[in-house]
Amino acid sequence: MKAALLEAPHKMTVGGQPDPELRPGEVIVDVATSAICGTDVSIWAGKMPANIPVIPGHECTGTVARLGEGVTRLALGDRVVLNPVTACGVCHYCMRALTNLCLNGGLRGREVPGTFAELIAVKETEAYRIPDNVGFAAATNFVGLYTVVYSQRKAPYIPGGSVAVIGQGSSGLLHTQLAKVSGASLVIAVTRSKWKLEMAQKLGADEIVPAGECDPVERVRELTGGLGADVVIETAGTNQTMVQAYEMVRPGGAILQFGIGPAEVGGIPAQAYYFKDISVIGSRAGLAEDFDRSIALVASGQIDLALIVTHYFPLDDIQKGFEFIEGGGDGGTLRGVVRIGEKG
Ligand SMILES: [Zn+2]
Ligand SMILES: [Zn+2]
Structure with missing residues (x-):
């Protein structure tokens, strides 16, 4: 598959990477779009520690393309947004459903492989179906919204x-x-x-x-x-x-x-x-239920996600995209989205 690789601060290349392995309970998602978030920019600039070299990116939408053994929640062709954080499922916090504080988890594109790639493998519990009337690029903002919903609940x-x-x-x-x-x-x-x-x-x-x-x-x-x-x-x-x-x-x-x-x-x-x-x-990431609430808020027309996307970049130009966002954009920039598969 084609993917971006952050090799050193400010140095990103696009090239071939091995396809992700499909394990039981996981799905392979054909990535449509992945947004450039402020956290990605901090990682890219070397201001936030990360497991470099890493495929960056964590605000991602796409289509379920393969189902691993035992998957029951998702079907082929489902349009989904991914939870940006991974969780082990068995630590002190995961056992209490506080997956945002997982002791063994991490952020995609920082501790574990990220989403500026054509394909990604995720647990079926880490992908949420998005409404049909929300485009892939706009839907990357569900990742921001779920953290906002979680924090305002507190x-x-x-x-x-x-x-x-x-x-x-x-x-x-x-x-x-x-x-x-x-x-x-x-x-x-x-x-x-x-x-x-x-x-x-x-x-x-x-x-x-x-x-x-x-x-x-x-x-x-x-x-x-x-x-x-x-x-x-x-x-x-x-x-x-x-x-x-x-x-x-x-x-x-x-x-x-x-x-x-x-x-x-x-x-x-x-x-x-x-x-x-x-x-x-304080507030860190969010929980699965915050994706449910976010999706309901957008599906019912109470929150608009589309206005927030102002710029698009093809995967091949990702380095330019990061330079543009890091530089503050063009005075009318909120969120840049990298188009990877579908022209979402
Ligand atoms: Zn983010
Ligand atoms: Zn855990």
């Missing part, structure tokens, strides 16, 4: 509450949409980018805050009667925005720290845990 106060979402990249826009459909009374989108704010408005934000033109903390306080937001969802993962979240949240409120920040962050006002009585909630 947050208090969203129905009827005020929610500030810092960062309106693809994950931030999904958080904005989900907070609105979950019944937040006030969703405030915060970002420096003007066109992302317009997009956030289209997708349900009640108020937008251009972080480059005002003090976003002051503005969010103004919009929330001087108190701050019930929930601040931090999706940008920068030192500055992580500190802003502490200042933007109301006393007694909660920060959902969704963005993967730098290894260490300076300037966190640690006394806020006491004086402001706030909760800070």
Whole structure:
């Protein structure tokens, strides 16, 4: 099969790789599309440890092309999205259905072979059928959405509450949409980018805050009667925005720290845990049930995934695609998707 191989930081080649082996309980998926996620870019740039050389990629859709012995959940021809993380099924966390914390698992394209390849073998429990009316490229965003759904399930106060979402990249826009459909009374989108704010408005934000033109903390306080937001969802993962979240949240409120920040962050006002009585909630990947909820949200028309895909690259140009995304794109870039099999 043809696949991309990350050989060293910033060095990706496309060439022949052995076809994956089909084991009992597994299926072979004919990959249609695989998105370039921020995590892939961190791995590519050498900023996140990985088992290099590795076939990168983890946000993948495709068609079930072969069934291993004993497979009962899936059929040939099923259109599926893959769970980006693998789980052993028998460790302390897997036994408690917390597969996102598996002690022996890993992320595709980082610890185990990834999805920028024509074929991939996965356990049948790691592939979820996607709705017929969602294209393969748009459906790669189910991988982002399931992590967003998982994290908001852990947050208090969203129905009827005020929610500030810092960062309106693809994950931030999904958080904005989900907070609105979950019944937040006030969703405030915060970002420096003007066109992302317009997009956030289209997708349900009640108020937008251009972080480059005002003090976003002051503005969010103004919009929330001087108190701050019930929930601040931090999706940008920068030192500055992580500190802003502490200042933007109301006393007694909660920060959902969704963005993967730098290894260490300076300037966190640690006394806020006491004086402001706030909760800070972490979030890692998601669970199978979050794929079910995500698929239901999109199938019922409550969440739009298609708008988030802005760029396409053929597999042969994957190196250029990564360089483009790493460089910040063209000023109108949310998500780039690599087309591999079908022209999804
Ligand atoms: Zn990802
Ligand atoms: Zn496990």
